[in-house]
Amino acid sequence: MRNTFFNLIFLVMLSACSSAQSGLPTQEVTLINGIETHKFTAELATNNQQRKQGLMFRTTLPQNGAMLFLWPEEKPKPRQFWMKNTPLPLTIIYAYKNEVKHIIRRAEPYSTQTLGSITQPIDAVLEISAEHPTAQKIQLGWILNY
Numbered sequence: 001m002r003n004t005f006f007n008l009i010f011l012v013m014l015s016a017c018s019s020a021q022s023g024l025p026t027q028e029v030t031l032i033n034g035i036e037t038h039k040f041t042a043e044l045a046t047n048n049q050q051r052k053q054g055l056m057f058r059t060t061l062p063q064n065g066a067m068l069f070l071w072p073e074e075k076p077k078p079r080q081f082w083m084k085n086t087p088l089p090l091t092i093i094y095a096y097k098n099e100v101k102h103i104i105r106r107a108e109p110y111s112t113q114t115l116g117s118i119t120q121p122i123d124a125v126l127e128i129s130a131e132h133p134t135a136q137k138i139q140l141g142w143i144l145n146y
Contacts (some may be wrong), residue, residue, distance in 0.1 A: 024050060029068055029099070029126060031093070031134065032143040038134040042126065042146070054127070056085040061129050068146055069125040076123040080116030083107050089130035093096035094122045095144040103138055106130040 024043040031035035031038040041064055045051045051069050057060070067081075076096055083090070087109050094117045102117040107130070116122075126144060128135055 005061065015017075020144065027068065027146060029066060030143075030145045031126075031138060032145065033137075033139065036137075038137075040064045040066040040126070040128060042066040046072055054081075054086070055088060057087070057091065059086045061085055061088060064132075067127055069127070070146075076118055076121035079122040079125055080114045081107075082114055083109055083111040086110065089129045090134070091130045091135040091138065093126040093128070093138060093144065094120070095124045095126070096120060096122050098124075098143050098145060100138065100140055100142040100144055105135065111144045123143045142144065 022043050026041050026043065029040045029042040030138055031040070041062065043066070045054060045067055046069075051071075054069070055067050063104075071079075079094060081104075083094060086107075089109055090104075090107045092104040092107055092115060093100055101120050101122065104115045106114055124146065125146060126146075
């Protein structure tokens, strides 16, 4: 019984380390298609420094880990990203008023190619591992709740 307690404490501490590494707050985020709900624990990038750093230099993400980029100080506008210094293949999901408007599937690690919504206004971007089972299912029109 005692070992079980210590193992449980260890697992709780270990799960906290992933967000502790970045120092960013986390929030549950869901992608919904009307039938299925896909849950993620997203690190929040809400200022210029956090958004600039993003997932650069990260070599792993927790199984349902993600990063949610928000611009609370700005009006929605087209958003562009790149994969410079990002070793993880990512699926990048662009949303406006909670609706998925644009998707980049399996963005190439380390690429400096600009990726984004060229003309559509965007107010949230979610990055998830391209290896996550949901990454290939996501479609335009899905709902991103955060």
